[in-house]
Amino acid sequence: MKHYFSAMSRGVTTDWMLKELDVPHEQIIVDIAAGENKSPEFRKINPMEKLPVLVDGEIVVTEVAAICAYLADKFPEKGLAPEIGSAERGAYYRYLFIAGNTLEPAFSLAASGIEHPQPNSAGWGDMRRVLDTIETMTPDVDWALGEQFTTADIVFGGLLDFSMTFNWIEASPKVAAYVERIRKRPAYRGTHEAFINMSSGAN
Ligand SMILES: N[C@@H](CCC(=O)N[C@@H](CS)C(=O)NCC(=O)O)C(=O)O
Numbered sequence: 001m002k003h004y005f006s007a008m009s010r011g012v013t014t015d016w017m018l019k020e021l022d023v024p025h026e027q028i029i030v031d032i033a034a035g036e037n038k039s040p041e042f043r044k045i046n047p048m049e050k051l052p053v054l055v056d057g058e059i060v061v062t063e064v065a066a067i068c069a070y071l072a073d074k075f076p077e078k079g080l081a082p083e084i085g086s087a088e089r090g091a092y093y094r095y096l097f098i099a100g101n102t103l104e105p106a107f108s109l110a111a112s113g114i115e116h117p118q119p120n121s122a123g124w125g126d127m128r129r130v131l132d133t134i135e136t137m138t139p140d141v142d143w144a145l146g147e148q149f150t151t152a153d154i155v156f157g158g159l160l161d162f163s164m165t166f167n168w169i170e171a172s173p174k175v176a177a178y179v180e181r182i183r184k185r186p187a188y189r190g191t192h193e194a195f196i197n198m199s200s201g202a203n
Pocket of ligand 1: 037063064
């Protein structure tokens with residue numbers, strides 16, 4: 001498997017997923033600042049010119065949540081996804097899909113100081129609804145699906161962490177405590193050095 005990523009991108013989340021799984025893969029660093037993601041070779045893999053990308057033989061997977069979900073299902077013995085058909089699978093999908101589909105665009109727009117003129121047609125409504133939903137979905141203790149840490153935490157929790165690092169959201173005490181639990185995971189610490197330095201004010 002080839003993982004195309006950059007250390008200061010959303011690729012840290014898929015990098016963290018790979019580290020949690022501890023599976024062999026080739027790490028291919030793409031320099032966004034140098035425009036390597038816009039090269040004809042890279043555009044053949046992802047015409048969106050975005051990172052991260054996972055290439056597994058003939059299979060190309062883009063989008064953080066899709067890559068993490070793909071990896072969790074490829075290595076079920078690692079226990080990072082509830083079994084297909086289990087009751088937890090519904091909640092699991094909700095955490096995975098809400099991150100990329102709903103929270104991400106809301107945060108990106110808010111970070112640019114823009115409010116969608118029609119909350120009823122925007123997929124996320126407005127920031128009040130987004131923050132209320134995050135508050136409800138954030139676990140008081142342990143992890144998104146209970147005692148077992150899963151890919152839901154990597155995708156949903158990883159996005160909350162990313163958003164706090166870039167000041168996209170002001171976290172409530174409950175959300176901050178959840179992100180703190182995430183930041184203590186050894187695999188997280190092994191992949192987020194640049195982010196940890198940013199959060200602690202170091203350069
Ligand atoms: N929806 C995508 C977003 C990926 C994304 O926005 N990646 C940024 C880095 S954080 C990127 O590659 N930007 C380069 C560009 O657009 O030129 C995902 O979930 O993977």
